[in-house]
Amino acid sequence: MAGLAWIDFDQADRDRTRRIIDLFDEKDTRDELGLGAVRDALSDLLFPGTSTIQTRLRYMLFVPWVYRIAAQERSGRAPAERARALEINLIRALETGGESNGVIGSVAREGLKRLPSDVYWAGLFTLGIRRLPGGRSAYLEARDPTPLWAANLPAPQEGFLTQTSFRLRGEEADFLRDRLRLSVPGTLFDELAQAHDVAQTETIWSHPGREGFSAQNRAIVKQAERFSALMHGAALLYNLLLAERAQALHGATAGDGGARVDDYRHRLEAWRAGLDPQLLADWDLDVLWELSGCTIHRVSVLTRQFVEDWRNLVQQGATEGGGSSDARQLIATRERRLKGAKARLSNDAALARWGGASGTQPLTFRWREARMHLKDLADA
Structure with missing residues (x-):
């Protein structure tokens, strides 16, 4: 039986392993397509010191x-x-x-x-x-x-x-702002903390003060926005393929039957219709890889190639009508490389454990946790 071995190196290693374990329990946020290194790199650049399992500052x-x-x-x-x-x-x-x-x-x-x-x-x-x-x-x-x-x-x-x-006391909030300024200066977490920011937007790129961020932080937010928008479509197509395969194996007796297939087709079409072409038009992915390389997270060559191939297919319109054969093959190949014999698109037992939605939530790069921390600071 496959599993996760506990590696006794340091707390950072254990924390990363814990995050992986946590994601297995959150079906809508699982990293099914192996994008965690990019996600965590951008999250650390924006909101260092945070994690998705933190609650209050x-x-x-x-x-x-x-x-x-x-x-x-x-x-x-x-x-x-x-x-x-x-x-x-x-x-x-x-x-x-x-x-x-x-x-x-x-x-x-x-x-x-x-x-x-x-x-x-x-x-x-x-x-x-x-x-x-x-x-x-x-x-x-x-x-x-x-x-x-x-x-x-x-x-x-x-x-x-x-x-x-x-509720933080004033001196406690001052101490935490000082720690941000001294330990992670210039990051967006630091910038918003010093500004006593209380914005409660759904995403950091919908923040009303975005244009006032520093040039470096605006650039990182732009990369995060692009990556989230692009790869959300890949996640939806992956789930559509799972729904189609489940229906083919079990017919209308499988949960919602064809309703789930129809739902993912509609969601994929809505994603494609709402995707701003300009968001991807002048996107130099080398900038994203360079930013990721500034963190402890290593993005593999295969992951880079997958993202680049998906971006190219999206720009060619290969996601229309439920996805072209090339788009579908790319997703299937990616899962097989990541999971081997445990890939759901080829393993009936693995597919049976699919809950109907896996990794379907758009990436937000720990903004939910960061905005709560920022609110706690502002409310001191």
């Missing part, structure tokens, strides 16, 4: 506070057990403080597997709040854990593990 302070207490506590429990108990206490403290949106572990409680420290540990390092590399256990077992955190980390309010909220 004050966890960037809760985690250091909890770990300081756990490191200082002297009891018979192992350091990791002390930290875990404190993070579980934090769930109750937030709920006592009236919070319900974004509380990590509100359902799982003591059975929580993904602790806030696991979710935010990598981001804490990116933003310079955590100053030293390494995992959580290494910090807890260190003789002197003091140097781990930024020297000007604000002190917690007394009793925060009994009752607290996500």
